Amino acid sequence: MGDVVSSHLDESRQEMITARTRDVMKEFSDVFEQQYSVALFNSVRFEIEGGGGTQSQLLHRKDALAGRSIFSGSLFQYLEENRKWRNRFVAVPNSYTISLYESKTAHERGLHPKVTINCAGYKVLTSMEEYTELINTSLPGIKAKAGNSPFIKCASQFPLILWHPYARHHYFCVMTEKEQNKWHAVLQDCVRHRNNGLPEDCTVQTPAFTDAVRLHRQAKGHYGTWDMMCGTPPQILANLVMETLQPELRSVIGPRLKGKLQQRQRDWMLISDAVYRQVLSQTTGQYDALVEGCEAQRASLDARLRTDMDQIITSKEHVSSKIRALVLPKAEQLLQASVQPYISSILEALMEPTSRGFSEVRDVFFKEMVDISKNSLNGAGKDKLGDHMERLSMLAFHPVKMQSCYEKVEQLNLEGLQQRFDVASPSVFISRAQILMREQMDNAVYTFMQLLQQSLETQGEEDMCKTMQRCQDRVLKKYDYDSSTVRKKFFRESLLQIIIPYMLQQLSPSCSPELPRFEELIFEDFSRFLLVENLFEEVVLQSVSKDIMMAVKDAALQRRHNLYRDSMILTNSDPNLHLLGENPQVDWAARFGGDEPEGSVGGGRVEGGGSGSRRRQVVSMIQLDGVPLPFESCLEVPGVELIPEEDAEMLEGDEEDRGPPGGPKSPDSVDGIRDLINPVVELVLPVPQESRSDASNGSNGTEPTTGTVTMQDGLQEHVTHVTTTVEDFPRKSPRDKTSPQTILQQLVGSRKQEADEERQEEAAIKNAIEEIETAVQGDERERTAEVFAADLDDESSPRPAPASDFSSRYDSGFQSQSNEGPDEDEPQPITNGLNGEDKVVDPVEVEVVLA
Structure with missing residues (x-):
């Protein structure tokens, strides 16, 4: 496989890739440096003037996953090197980076993982049909037949595939549907978290980067949302380079690939991954150097801004008024004809699934509280309460328990509006809503724990159930307020994200040629902070913001989807509560003497900790009832044709039908x-x-x-x-x-003795037959009978051979009718x-x- 990559990616082609990446980064760097100064101006102005939205009613904790790991378990991985399935131990730390080890022992010893996967930009698939549909479009000019099988054969009917448009694909499988559902939730959470790689607390660097990417793509004619705006800045930049580089390489390299369709698809994926890794290494180094250079100038720019802030603001308002006079008439005409009729439809498409998702978050939180209250009423000990509180503290980060909430939002559908407003996919809005849902769940949980801690300190632990009920009602009321506020902000931002690119695309052909003349109105000292392109976009945004605000406000006035009016949300309504946010988190397990929470065994080491310190695991291990976990070492899966297709119900059957999972056990007693x-x-x-x-x-x-x-x-x-x-x-x-003599001989005789007896019996039979044949030659039958009877009598007498045994065994066949034997009834x-x-x-x- 390495030969395929090296043969198609020779030195000249690698140099071409390096040059293309350098050109894209040079264009992006120029835009980023300009947007960095603009973002710094907006940040300093906001800091000086203040303002902002409504204060959150719930508390927010900074590092909820400190000392935690998300999940660990075993599954089968497909190795492309030898085309076999091997067992791997998978660990997911709180960074949501997937690490694969040869065995659980290798993980516990702190060895380096075999593979590390950053899930940004990936998509989790659970069927080979869906994967086949995606890879069949990977090569140009090739129309794969319907139902064409992929180049891998899954070892079970429960696959898990990580698909990426540019990077390497990863193939896993499990043996039951229960495992597949849990792993699917965990992998989706890893993708969701890693896609959200731009820190929101960076008020300068993050907006500068997002605006620079958007303006760079708009200069290339790409307006609208971009579904590959995911991951860290270097990853997003690598996607930006590959957006134009991959189609070009595919058209050149694709026709030269040899072999069957499956082999060509495999080779192209290896080539694409090699190109992506080369581009990512370049974007990482160049972006770090770019940010370092901008940060070096930040102090001087900040000092200049604070000195000339009033003059800069005055200059900006003057230039904006001139641009507004040019752009506003055209923007209003476009708004009335092509935007306003669709605002309510877009808003409704966003509100319904999103509100159902936030409502499901509330229900999941309420159910967890009911379970805790039930255990408290049933007389559960304090150690059990500590366990429940520890699990509750990680509820927002439990992918399986939160899956029902996430699924509600995944039903978001913009069909019909995507084509009109150039929306690539609703995944951008779905992912953002899910991140907000997780934040609100964690805020509700953290607020409840702080309120309960305060109540226990002041009122004691006498009536625990009533205390928890009061804290729960208080938190749910605050959650309803915050949920309304967060959703309304999300709706406004989503509408702007859909409408503004469409309006810019429609207005740019007529307005962009007129913009350069407004640069003469800006002082040279202020030219770094005031850019005509940004002022033009702000005018367009202001023209549509009023209609968007009114649409969201009408929905709140009608109480649609439980949206509240802004006047109902009080600012700083609970100052005592916000003072609790400064208190450290409570260790409920230590307070009530509880054990480790669910799934704590098997977590990874705490970074920077000793060998004895371990992370508490958020999600429990997958262990079916009655089925052991045998995957403790690197096992090889047999050939696909040798693997039986077993149903999950068979694996989850009664333990009585299967015997002990561990095989024969050693005795426990002395006897x-x-x-x-x-x-x-x-x-x-x-x-x-x-x-x-x-x-x-x-x-x-x-x-x-x-x-x-x-x-x-x-x-x-x-x-x-x-x-x-x-x-x-x-x-x-x-x-x-049976004959008593025979039974006794079987009881006391050894094998050797039985063999000797059988030889003696055969000799006796042979002698008897010879005598019978001699007697038959006579003329008188009576003489024959007498000789025969005499022979039998001789055999009954003591002789060297054990004739008594012979007569007892074969008495039914050789006895004369005249012989009087014993009565059968006696x-x-x-x-x-x-x-x-x-x-x-x-x-x-x-x-x-x-x-």
């Missing part, structure tokens, strides 16, 4: 260990009815003795104790009985016991049990 060292042989012999009463009076017991016994395999075992046990066995009919006693003495035993079945 069990002694039995393993000294094996026990049980001989079950019948006892006559008249002697059973005597035996039952005291014959049961163990007596020490010495001797040896020969086993069936010929080995002799030393006997130390003899235990006598009397049990009742039902008597069988004599018709069903059982005959058996003599000659085990030790040679004359012993009478009841002729019932004798069993031998070897333990």
Whole structure:
């Protein structure tokens, strides 16, 4: 595979990729430096003038995942090097970077992972059909047949695929649907978190970067939202380079790929990943140098801004008024004809799924509180309360529990509006809404815990249930206010994000040629902070902001989707509560003596901590009932054709049908260990009815003795104790009985003795047959019968060969009708016991049990 990459990406082509990346970064750097000064001006102005929206009613904690890991478990990974599935231990720390290890032991020892995946820009797929549909469009000019199979065969019917338009794909699979659902939620949360890679607390660098990317794409004719605006700035810049570079390389390299369709798709993915990694390494270094250069000038720019702020603001208002006179008439005409009729439709498409998602957040929080209250009322100990509070503290970061909330927003559909307003995909708005939902859930949980801590300190722990109920009602009321505020802000920003690019695209052809003449109105000293392009966009934004604000306000006045009016939300309504936000987080497990929360075992090491310190894990391990977790080392999955297609219900069956998961267990008692060292042989012999009463009076017991016994395999075992046990066995009919002599020989004879006896029996049979043939040659049949009877009588007498055994075994075939045998209805006693003495035993079945 490396040969494929090196053959198509030779030095000349790599130099071309480097040059293309350098050109794109040069263009972006010029725009970023300009936007950095503008963003610094806006930040300093906001700091001086103040202002802002409504104060949040809920508290916010800074580092909720400190000392935590998200998830760890085992799944199967497809290795492209040898095209086999191998078991991997996966750890997801609080950075949401996926790390794959050979085994759990390697992870616990702190070894480097085999693979590290940054999920920014990825998409999680759960079916091979969906993946096939995406890769069939990877190469130009190739129309794959419907139902064309991919180049990999999944080892189970529950795949998990990480797909990226440029980077390497990752293939996993699990064995049950339950595992697939949990892993899908975890992987989606990793993608969601890593896509949100631009820190909002950077009031200068983040807006400068986003505006620079937007203006750079607009200069290339790409307006509207961009679904690859995800990840850290270097990753976004790599996507920006690949947006134009990949189609060009694909058209050049694609026709030169050889082999079948699946092989060409595989080779192209390897080539695309190599190009992406090369571009990402360049964008990372160049962007870091760019930011370092801008930050070096920040102090001098900040001092100049604070000195000339009033003059800069006056100059900006003057130039904006001139631009407004040019742009506003055209903007209002476009707004009335092509935007206003669609604002309500766009808003409704955004409000319904988003509000259902925030309502589901409220319900999930309420259900968790009800569960805690139930356990408190049922008399659960304080240690249980500590466990519940620890799990509640991580509710917002539990992907599985939050999945129902996220699914509500995923139903957001802008079909019909996407084409008109050039919206690439609703994924941008879905991801943003889900991030806000998680923040609101964590704020509600954190506020509840701080209120409960305050109440316990002032009122004590006497009536815990009522105290929790009061705190819960207080938090839910504040959540309703904050949820309304956050959603309204989200709706306004989303409408602007959809409408403004469309209006700029429509107005730019007529307005952009007129903008350069306004640069003469800006003083040279202020030219770094006032850019004509930004002033033009601000005028367009102001023209549509009034209509957007009115649409959202009407929805709030009508109380649609539980939106509140702004006047109902009080500013600084609870100052005592916000003082609690400065208190440190409460360790509920330590306070109430609780154990580690769910899933704490198996977490990774705390960064910077010692070997003994471990992270508490947010999501529990996947363990089906009755099914062990055997994936503790790097195991190889057998060939696909050898893997049975088992249903999840079969794997989740009753434990009684499957036996112990760990196999045979070692004995726990002393007697069990002694039995393993000294094996026990049980001989079950019948006892006559008249002697059973005597035996039952005291014959049961163990007596020490010495001797040896020969086993069936010929080995002799030393006997130390003899235990006598009397049990009742039902008597069988004599018709069903076997010869007593045979039973006794089977009881006391070894294999060697039986072999000798069988040889002697064969010799006796042979002699008898020869004598019979001699007698048959005579003329008289009576003489023949007498000779035959005499021979049989001789066999009954003592002879070297064990003829008695022969007659007992084969009496039915060689006895004359004239011979008077014993009556079948009368059982005959058996003599000659085990030790040679004359012993009478009841002729019932004798069993031998070897333990």
